[in-house]
Each structure stands twice: as C-alpha cells, then as structure tokens.
Amino acid sequence: MIRVKICGLKTLADVQAVAAAGAAYAGFNFFPKSPRYVTPAQARELALEAPVGLAKVALVVDATDDLLDTLVETVPLDMLQLHGHESPERVAEVRARYGLPVMKVLGVAGEEDLAQILDHSVVADQLLIDAKAPKGAVLPGGNGVSFDWRLIAGRRWLRPWMLAGGLTPDNVAEAIRLTGASQVDVASGVESAPGQKDALRIAAFVRAAAEAAPKPKPAFVMPS
Numbered sequence: 001m002i003r004v005k006i007c008g009l010k011t012l013a014d015v016q017a018v019a020a021a022g023a024a025y026a027g028f029n030f031f032p033k034s035p036r037y038v039t040p041a042q043a044r045e046l047a048l049e050a051p052v053g054l055a056k057v058a059l060v061v062d063a064t065d066d067l068l069d070t071l072v073e074t075v076p077l078d079m080l081q082l083h084g085h086e087s088p089e090r091v092a093e094v095r096a097r098y099g100l101p102v103m104k105v106l107g108v109a110g111e112e113d114l115a116q117i118l119d120h121s122v123v124a125d126q127l128l129i130d131a132k133a134p135k136g137a138v139l140p141g142g143n144g145v146s147f148d149w150r151l152i153a154g155r156r157w158l159r160p161w162m163l164a165g166g167l168t169p170d171n172v173a174e175a176i177r178l179t180g181a182s183q184v185d186v187a188s189g190v191e192s193a194p195g196q197k198d199a200l201r202i203a204a205f206v207r208a209a210a211e212a213a214p215k216p217k218p219a220f221v222m223p224s
C-alpha cells in the first residue's frame with residue numbers, strides 16, 4: 001500500500017477531499033511566504049474536522065521554539081515536518097521537546113546530497129526526500145520541481161521515508177516504480193492555481209499512487 005500526504009490544505013473542502021480520496025496524511029503549511037500558508041487558528045479548525053486515521057502534519061521552516069510551542073498548543077498534530085536547514089541536533093531537540101514524531105526534509109539535486117540523508121536517519125522518525133529548491137526560489141519546497149529519481153533508486157534508509165518534489169497524478173506511478181517509495185507527498189501537483197487545491201486532482205493522485213503499489217506475489221504452489 002502506498003501512503004499519500006497532501007500538503008498545504010487551506011479549506012474544509014480540502015480536508016474533505018483528502019479524506020475522501022483516502023490519503024494518509026494532511027499537511028498544514030506554516031511558512032508565511034507560501035501561498036499555502038495557514039495560521040495556527042485556521043489549522044486548528046481544519047484539523048478538528050479531519051477524520052480519525054488522517055494524520056495531521058505541521059510543515060515548518062527553521063521554526064523557533066515560540067512558533068512550535070504555539071502550534072503544538074493550538075493544533076491537534078500527529079507529526080512535525082522540518083523543511084528548513086535544521087541540523088540533526090535540532091531535529092533531536094525538537095523531538096525531545098514536543099514528544100511528536102519528526103519528519104526531516106532533505107533536498108536532493110545530485111549524488112552529493114545523499115550523505116545528509118544518512119546523517120538525519122539516525123535522529124528523525126521519518127525522512128522526506130524532496131527536490132532541492134531552485135536557486136533564488138522564495139520557497140524551500142512546493143515549487144513543483146523534481147529531481148532525478150534514479151539517484152535514489154533501490155536505496156534504503158534506517159527510517160520510513162517519503163518522496164516529494166514535482167509529483168503529479170501523471171508522474172507519481174513512474175516515481176514510485178523507479179524509487180521504490182512506499183510514501184509520497186505532493187503540494188502544487190494537485191492544485192488548479194498556487195494554493196488552490198483541486199479535489200479531482202487529489203483523487204486522481206491518490207488513485208494513481210495506489211495503482212502503482214507493488215502487487216503481492218502469488219503464493220508458490222508445489223506441482224503435484
């Protein structure tokens with residue numbers, strides 16, 4: 001089974017579309033420059049509407065303890081997604097301070113970016129392997145940019161991981177087959193305009209990911 005995270009939900013209709021499609025994670029974005037930004041109070045209202053079983057993830061970028069304190073006190077959360085330049089030491093600190101699972105995002109553009117994944121896999125609960133943001137981009141993620149998936153084909157890490165970066169309903173199946181990902185994350189690829197989620201694209205994305213899941217091998221039957 002492929003677990004899908006839809007990131008950057010802003011409305012109740014978004015939460016309903018994500019739940020109806022069968023996604024596993026709903027992401028709320030607390031990076032103020034993002035077109036997907038929500039305030040802690042808005043996220044609280046949305047998170048309270050999420051059905052049981054839909055994990056609520058807070059996306060933050062180099063967040064201060066003050067922001068994290070506010071989020072954890074305001075929003076019922078299941079996971080923190082650290083999408084900035086957080087060091088392994090900071091990841092460990094956040095984990096210890098809040099007692100929530102932490103997913104650390106690592107940006108990949110080339111082979112040289114793979115070592116950092118190993119460093120973080122010792123401390124994070126999950127890893128999110130995303131494309132590195134293009135030079136000069138305002139957003140550190142959510143740019144609809146992919147990396148060369150062959151760089152991580154067949155690789156395994158110590159922790160559960162997700163693939164992100166430029167995924168869409170049209171390419172997610174190929175991305176899963178090439179990388180062996182069992183979890184995928186998308187923001188812009190299921191939108192009709194920046195920050196505007198599209199329920200049909202969300203459903204198509206989750207369906208395409210599910211169809212790409214490796215099929216269980218039939219049991220071997222001894223010929224008589």
Ligand SMILES: O=C(O)c1ccccc1N[C@@H]1O[C@H](COP(=O)(O)O)[C@@H](O)[C@H]1O
Binds near residue numbers: 007008036083141166
């Ligand atoms: O989506 C954003 O606006 C965003 C802002 C700041 C950091 C991360 C952000 N999004 C994350 O990036 C991945 C990939 O996005 P995309 O699918 O390529 O648009 C996304 O899944 C979010 O976790």
